[in-house]
Amino acid sequence: MGKRxxxxxxxxxxxxxxxxxxxxxxxxxxGAWTPPDQAALEAWLxxxxxxxxxxxxLVAGWERSERLKALGAGIPAGTIPPRDAWGFPPGxxxxxxxxxxxxxxxxxxxxxxxxxxxxAVTVAVAVWTSMTHSPVYSTQVGVLATVPLSDGSTxxxxxxxxxxxxxxSTGREVTLDRGEAFFEVSKDPGRPFVVQIGNKRVTAIGTxxxxxxxxxxxxxxxxxxxxQVVRETLLAHSSATPxxxxxxxxxxxxxxxxxxxxPPQVDxxxxxxxxxxxFHDATLAEAIAEFNRYNTRKIVIADPxxxxxxxxxxxxxxxxxxxxxLLKSGFPVNVxxxxxxxxxxxx
Amino acid sequence: MVSLFFxxxxxxxxxxxxxxxxxxxxxxxPHEGLLVGYxxxxxxNSCDVLDLRQDxxxxxxxxxxxxxxxxxxxxxxxxxxxxxxxxxxxxxVVSIDSTTDFEDSNVFIDELSPERHFGxxxxxxxxxxxLDALSDKCRNVLWLRRVEGLSQRETAQRLGLDEGAVESHLxxxxxxxxxxxxGASDSCERGRGETVSVHESKQx
Numbered sequence: 001m002g003k004r005x006x007x008x009x010x011x012x013x014x015x016x017x018x019x020x021x022x023x024x025x026x027x028x029x030x031g032a033w034t035p036p037d038q039a040a041l042e043a044w045l046x047x048x049x050x051x052x053x054x055x056x057x058l059v060a061g062w063e064r065s066e067r068l069k070a071l072g073a074g075i076p077a078g079t080i081p082p083r084d085a086w087g088f089p090p091g092x093x094x095x096x097x098x099x100x101x102x103x104x105x106x107x108x109x110x111x112x113x114x115x116x117x118x119x120a121v122t123v124a125v126a127v128w129t130s131m132t133h134s135p136v137y138s139t140q141v142g143v144l145a146t147v148p149l150s151d152g153s154t155x156x157x158x159x160x161x162x163x164x165x166x167x168x169s170t171g172r173e174v175t176l177d178r179g180e181a182f183f184e185v186s187k188d189p190g191r192p193f194v195v196q197i198g199n200k201r202v203t204a205i206g207t208x209x210x211x212x213x214x215x216x217x218x219x220x221x222x223x224x225x226x227x228q229v230v231r232e233t234l235l236a237h238s239s240a241t242p243x244x245x246x247x248x249x250x251x252x253x254x255x256x257x258x259x260x261x262x263p264p265q266v267d268x269x270x271x272x273x274x275x276x277x278x279f280h281d282a283t284l285a286e287a288i289a290e291f292n293r294y295n296t297r298k299i300v301i302a303d304p305x306x307x308x309x310x311x312x313x314x315x316x317x318x319x320x321x322x323x324x325x326l327l328k329s330g331f332p333v334n335v336x337x338x339x340x341x342x343x344x345x346x347x
Numbered sequence: 348m349v350s351l352f353f354x355x356x357x358x359x360x361x362x363x364x365x366x367x368x369x370x371x372x373x374x375x376x377p378h379e380g381l382l383v384g385y386x387x388x389x390x391x392n393s394c395d396v397l398d399l400r401q402d403x404x405x406x407x408x409x410x411x412x413x414x415x416x417x418x419x420x421x422x423x424x425x426x427x428x429x430x431x432x433x434x435x436x437x438x439x440v441v442s443i444d445s446t447t448d449f450e451d452s453n454v455f456i457d458e459l460s461p462e463r464h465f466g467x468x469x470x471x472x473x474x475x476x477x478l479d480a481l482s483d484k485c486r487n488v489l490w491l492r493r494v495e496g497l498s499q500r501e502t503a504q505r506l507g508l509d510e511g512a513v514e515s516h517l518x519x520x521x522x523x524x525x526x527x528x529x530g531a532s533d534s535c536e537r538g539r540g541e542t543v544s545v546h547e548s549k550q551x
Contacts (some may be wrong), residue, residue, distance in 0.1 A: 013401070014397040026521065027514060030510065031498055031499050053408055058522065060525070061524050067471045069494050083479040086475045
């Protein structure tokens with residue numbers, strides 16, 4: 001490959017251009033920006049393509065570095081953590097993790113109702129251990145299960161769901177193969193908690209959130225802390241969308257949409273953990289789809305004209321009888337049951 | 348789909364950045380680590396690498412102003428090779444040996460596992476490492492500005508610095524972060540994935 005010459009003169013032309021671009025960037029970010037400043041920046045950018053590219057590169061790098069906000073999750077505002085508190089492999093430093101950032105384990109909030117509901121319906125969760133010692137947990141239709149993990153985190157599996165758990169010294173990865181799960185993540189900044197769902201991943205440090213998978217798309221509700229939703233693509237970028245507590249995100253193909261649901265909707269999205277389905281102004285079709293997630297005896301809407309009836313209420317998901325009784329008595333709906341399932345028609 | 352991130356970048360600087368800038372940021376800049384690794388391997392004087400990178404970027408940008416290449420990555424590396432060829436022709440400084448080096452070089456481009464270079468976790472790891480390598484003051488400024496989102500004035504008050512000092516720390520920090528994002532050196536791009544040959548017909 002020939003001889004190498006060390007670089008003795010780093011202040012070459014491109015370095016000067018980059019320094020100038022950085023000075024412009026910092027001034028622009030500084031706050032006291034005036035129209036003459038803007039005009040001067042534009043003149044500088046237009047003076048040479050190299051200027052423009054250097055500036056563009058810094059702006060794009062700065063935007064991408066927004067990822068760093070993930071490091072601040074769970075650290076009180078105004079506290080600047082010490083160096084190397086993250087435990088990423090590239091740092092490769094064997095130094096002790098500072099006490100300040102790891103002190104007490106995340107105090108997970110428990111819901112009494114949830115615990116009670118789970119106690120009633122939890123059946124032993126199926127567990128396999130594969131050759132690679134990556135445990136698999138799954139639930140059958142109509143069954144919930146809580147899975148305590150070695151790091152103090154807890155996963156609650158909804159009906160007909162399956163996860164793989166793969167914990168290493170540098171990361172905690174859970175794959176949601178199907179269904180829905182609620183995560184209460186113990187705080188460990190050195191080991192980000194990642195939920196992989198198809199080509200999307202949700203990253204958390206210490207937080208509570210629920211993820212539901214519908215084929216390739218996902219729906220996430222964050223009840224505490226902050227998570228990042230990242231879509232991995234075959235192209236060379238992936239976009240990270242932060243989702244904060246109280247927000248709901250759902251994906252549609254490659255797009256991520258973030259919403260601020262109202263409290264009744266939050267209740268609706270989380271009620272499954274206590275064994276209930278809660279509907280607020282849902283269509284009959286939506287309600288039936290929910291019930292069918294939890295029951296092997298499926299309900300079928302045989303007459304499309306009743307699919308758009310609006311219903312509300314709170315039901316035990318194992319008790320579709322009460323739901324059907326309510327339908328019969330309160331709506332123009334006929335319920336025909338046989339060994340294969342339940343058919344709904346207009347009365 | 349344009350990534351959400353660049354949508355925000357554009358919103359933020361809509362007055363100065365245009366479509367072509369966006370194209371450049373999404374299609375060209377992410378290959379910087381690979382490009383710089385290639386230049387470093389084939390060009391004998393490491394002092395020139397950043398200047399070469401700048402000139403290659405300028406050529407790519409100006410060419411894309413006329414028409415956007417269909418394969419930006421291949422175009423970037425073809426431009427790199429042509430530019431080095433021109434440099435050698437117009438210069439007596441570089442030894443003749445170096446020409447064979449880069450003319451025969453293939454760059455192995457791993458299209459199939461961008462995760463390795465651009466995975467969120469790896470990128471966050473690189474950014475955290477870059478942040479930790481800064482001086483105390485610069486690191487504190489970056490933390491408050493980038494992670495906590497404080498203004499320059501708030502940052503200055505918090506740290507007991509004047510605003511000019513915060514501004515110059517930010518100027519230093521943004522260069523380091525951009526380097527961490529785009530310039531990640533890549534020592535293992537050979538031997539995996541798709542192979543893209545950079546050299547065209549030799550023109551002597």
